[in-house]
Amino acid sequence: MSIVGRHLLGLDGMGAEEIQFLLDSADSFREIAEREIKKVPTLRGKTVVSLFFESSTRTRTSFEIAAKRLSADFVSVNASASSVSKGESLLDTARNIAAMSPDALVVRHSRAGAPHFLARHVGCPVINAGDGAHEHPTQALLDLLTIRKEKGRIAGLKVAIVGDILHSRVTRSNLYALRTLGAEVRLVGPPTLVPRQLASWGDLHHNLEEGIRDADVVMMLRLQRERQGANFLPSLDEYSRYFCLTSAALDAAKPDAVVLHPGPINRGVEISSDVADSNRSAILDQVANGVAVRMATLYLLAGRVRDTEQRQTA
Amino acid sequence: MTQNLLIHGGRVIDPANDIDDQLDLLVRDGLVAELAPPSQIKHEGARIDASGCWVTPGLIDMHVHLREPGYEYKETVATGTLAAVAGGFTAVACMANTNPVNDSGAVTEYIIERARLANLARVHPIGAVSFGLEGRALAEIGEMREAGIVGISDDGMPIADGALMRRALEYAQLFDLPVIVHEEDPSLAANGVMHEGQTCLHLGLRGMPSAAEEAMVARDIAILEQTGGRLHIAHVSTVGSVRMLRDAKSRGLKVTAEVTPHHFMLTDQAVLDYDTNAKMKPPLRDATDVDHMIAALVDGTVDAIATDHAPHHRDEKEVEFDEAAFGIVGLETSLPLGLRLVRDAGLSPNALIRAMSVHPAEILNLNAGSLAVGKPADITVIDPEDRWTVDVNRLRSKSKNSPFGGWEMVGAARATIVGGGIKWPPQEAQ
Numbered sequence: 001m002s003i004v005g006r007h008l009l010g011l012d013g014m015g016a017e018e019i020q021f022l023l024d025s026a027d028s029f030r031e032i033a034e035r036e037i038k039k040v041p042t043l044r045g046k047t048v049v050s051l052f053f054e055s056s057t058r059t060r061t062s063f064e065i066a067a068k069r070l071s072a073d074f075v076s077v078n079a080s081a082s083s084v085s086k087g088e089s090l091l092d093t094a095r096n097i098a099a100m101s102p103d104a105l106v107v108r109h110s111r112a113g114a115p116h117f118l119a120r121h122v123g124c125p126v127i128n129a130g131d132g133a134h135e136h137p138t139q140a141l142l143d144l145l146t147i148r149k150e151k152g153r154i155a156g157l158k159v160a161i162v163g164d165i166l167h168s169r170v171t172r173s174n175l176y177a178l179r180t181l182g183a184e185v186r187l188v189g190p191p192t193l194v195p196r197q198l199a200s201w202g203d204l205h206h207n208l209e210e211g212i213r214d215a216d217v218v219m220m221l222r223l224q225r226e227r228q229g230a231n232f233l234p235s236l237d238e239y240s241r242y243f244c245l246t247s248a249a250l251d252a253a254k255p256d257a258v259v260l261h262p263g264p265i266n267r268g269v270e271i272s273s274d275v276a277d278s279n280r281s282a283i284l285d286q287v288a289n290g291v292a293v294r295m296a297t298l299y300l301l302a303g304r305v306r307d308t309e310q311r312q313t314a
Numbered sequence: 315m316t317q318n319l320l321i322h323g324g325r326v327i328d329p330a331n332d333i334d335d336q337l338d339l340l341v342r343d344g345l346v347a348e349l350a351p352p353s354q355i356k357h358e359g360a361r362i363d364a365s366g367c368w369v370t371p372g373l374i375d376m377h378v379h380l381r382e383p384g385y386e387y388k389e390t391v392a393t394g395t396l397a398a399v400a401g402g403f404t405a406v407a408c409m410a411n412t413n414p415v416n417d418s419g420a421v422t423e424y425i426i427e428r429a430r431l432a433n434l435a436r437v438h439p440i441g442a443v444s445f446g447l448e449g450r451a452l453a454e455i456g457e458m459r460e461a462g463i464v465g466i467s468d469d470g471m472p473i474a475d476g477a478l479m480r481r482a483l484e485y486a487q488l489f490d491l492p493v494i495v496h497e498e499d500p501s502l503a504a505n506g507v508m509h510e511g512q513t514c515l516h517l518g519l520r521g522m523p524s525a526a527e528e529a530m531v532a533r534d535i536a537i538l539e540q541t542g543g544r545l546h547i548a549h550v551s552t553v554g555s556v557r558m559l560r561d562a563k564s565r566g567l568k569v570t571a572e573v574t575p576h577h578f579m580l581t582d583q584a585v586l587d588y589d590t591n592a593k594m595k596p597p598l599r600d601a602t603d604v605d606h607m608i609a610a611l612v613d614g615t616v617d618a619i620a621t622d623h624a625p626h627h628r629d630e631k632e633v634e635f636d637e638a639a640f641g642i643v644g645l646e647t648s649l650p651l652g653l654r655l656v657r658d659a660g661l662s663p664n665a666l667i668r669a670m671s672v673h674p675a676e677i678l679n680l681n682a683g684s685l686a687v688g689k690p691a692d693i694t695v696i697d698p699e700d701r702w703t704v705d706v707n708r709l710r711s712k713s714k715n716s717p718f719g720g721w722e723m724v725g726a727a728r729a730t731i732v733g734g735g736i737k738w739p740p741q742e743a744q
Contacts, residue, residue: 012516091632111634112518113588132636134518169518197515 007119007126008297010135011177019177023145025296043072046103046302053079053109059129063106066294094121104302125301133167139262140173142290146282147217150258155182160212162188163221163270170262186211192232208243209252218253219260220245223270236269246272258282318342320357324364329664330672330684341691344734364695367728370667371683372404372692374674377620384413389625389712395434397645397711399738402727404692405436409469417442417453422461434737438464443482447471459489464678467494474500483543492544502526507636509582509597522597528554535562547571549622551596553606560615570677572620575651578607590631590638591717608659617673621648625713643711647718653698653725695729
């Protein structure tokens with residue numbers, strides 16, 4: 001009788017109550033990391049399969065630690081090196097995985113909508129661990145958990161998201177949840193990466209200091225190096241000249257503003273080392289909270305009694 | 315062979331001859347022999363009861379992909395023309411992006427021979443503008459013309475090279491062929507997979523902006539103004555294209571255009587849930603664009619309805635949205651979707667038949683689109699009230715990639731007659 005749906009594909013359309021419930025659940029799992037024996041038997045006998053079509057060390061590791069702390073068996077498939085290179089279609093991959101009866105599937109894919117496709121074809125809960133430029137719900141949940149820990153609330157906060165908004169799945173998931181919970185969102189970056197068509201998403205700013213002025217939270221995004229080649233920006237140097245978060249720039253934000261970054265950080269490109277390593281940075285708290293959020297997600301989705309009817313139709 | 319046939323009790327809508335009346339129509343020797351008020355024609359033999367129906371010049375879909383030769387797993391001339399007659403079409407014009415490409419008289423002849431063997435709808439091949447659709451060297455247009463092409467197009471592969479476009483418009487005048495263009499600036503459309511708008515931003519997919527189409531429409535109208543010749547813009551989809559078209563026509567330029575049923579019926583919202591049957595080029599646009607497509611049909615700025623019937627195998631559509639093939643089938647749903655505009659959008663029955671028969675015949679110089687005595691008896695009998703539900707698995711096309719599955723349709727072809735022979739519904743072997 002959970003209020004959480006069958007899959008976690010995105011935060012778009014998720015209600016405030018459901019988001020808070022997920023955060024509360026995650027909060028209750030944080031304490032396990034501080035125990036000497038960091039393991040509970042909650043998911044004993046359950047199998048969690050991670051299927052990553054795009055390389056990622058930290059998200060996959062975070063899910064693996066989360067699954068293992070819940071005593072689930074965790075099987076990691078590096079799909080970019082296996083089925084895809086043999087020419088297997090995603091549909092066939094889905095059917096093969098379904099035949100092995102996992103209890104949850106964690107998917108990362110470079111194509112937006114790929115987890116939704118899998119969710120239609122496998123008989124188990126699917127957790128989106130990032131699909132193209134679409135959504136990355138567990139990242140946004142860990143960001144929210146971190147913000148809530150730091151600020152005690154989400155509603156009414158001014159949150160500035162800075163960087164490659166256009167291509168950012170982290171932004172999309174955060175945006176939906178932050179707005180649902182009543183935060184004020186600003187999007188900051190050059191017009192190529194923050195085009196005017198995004199006006200309905202929040203206040204757009206093309207100047208870093210204006211964008212983060214009086215912000216409670218400054219969320220920096222990783223700048224993908226390949227954006228240079230496609231003329232979204234002339235060079236990383238020029239980007240950093242205008243959009244690198246330095247301690248001088250951070251003065252525009254509230255004195256107690258917290259700085260987030262989904263990692264991995266490009267030091268000196270979007271964030272300077274003095275900010276990244278300062279006490280205003282909550283970057284490592286985000287990583288710790290990531291495990292708790294993924295434990296909560298796995299617990300709520302994989303922990304259910306399996307729906308045999310769904311399995312038969314898979 | 316072709317027996318005499320009386321089509322009686324129907325409403326004859328023949329815009330080319332200003333006829334819209336209750337008339338009986340007699341077919342003799344494959345030609346329209348006589349039109350007369352009800353019950354006046356003496357006839358013993360085959361009859362079609364057209365009570366409650368429209369009797370119109372055969373519908374023509376001037377933009378389809380029959381996939382043969384080369385992609386017979388998607389569609390063949392036989393399955394595609396069966397879908398055509400089932401949808402009320404007596405003729406189709408098929409695009410050149412087969413394998414091998416229709417850039418030679420031999421391929422043109424092959425397609426025509428396959429159509430003769432299928433013996434269903436008439437098939438009018440469209441030849442490639444450039445050899446291999448490579449956008450570099452002009453194909454041997456004269457040779458293809460002699461083999462039977464009715465137009466030239468690199469459809470599917472936009473002509474990026476403005477100089478090639480100019481030469482095509484000039485050279486095609488030698489044969490009075492229209493140059494049919496798929497307007498898409500490849501650098502602006504880049505790797506886009508849907509219309510660049512709010513839905514696209516929301517879904518995190520790469521967009522194709524309206525400007526990708528409009529920049530090319532602007533270029534080609536500018537070239538046409540200089541070269542003369544006949545330009546036909548395939549599947550227009552944006553407000554800006556319609557605006558430029560209206561302006562060019564008002565200045566007397568010989569430019570025509572078609573719109574697809576999906577572009578006047580669906581918006582980019584159909585892509586939500588990553589439905590690959592809503593993926594095509596040009597992409598489904600927004601609600602304002604859709605309104606303008608309908609208005610442009612009603613006011614005549616857009617001349618024709620054409621489906622861009624693009625069959626793809628299930629394996630090419632049941633994949634990630636980014637990987638899915640562009641295009642949808644359309645032959646069996648075009649007529650009822652057109653009739654929807656008659657019911658809901660103020661398109662007159664006359665205007666619908668002009669867009670689906672008269673104008674395509676004029677643009678492609680076909681001896682069709684008219685029920686004048688002596689014309690080939692290519693006739694569609696349309697029941698505008700027939701209610702049915704689209705079941706993609708029952709489509710006659712070999713491919714099932716339609717976004718209209720489950721739609722409630724009103725209107726269907728009661729009979730499709732080609733050269734006096736009844737091609738739909740299927741006849742008992744004689």
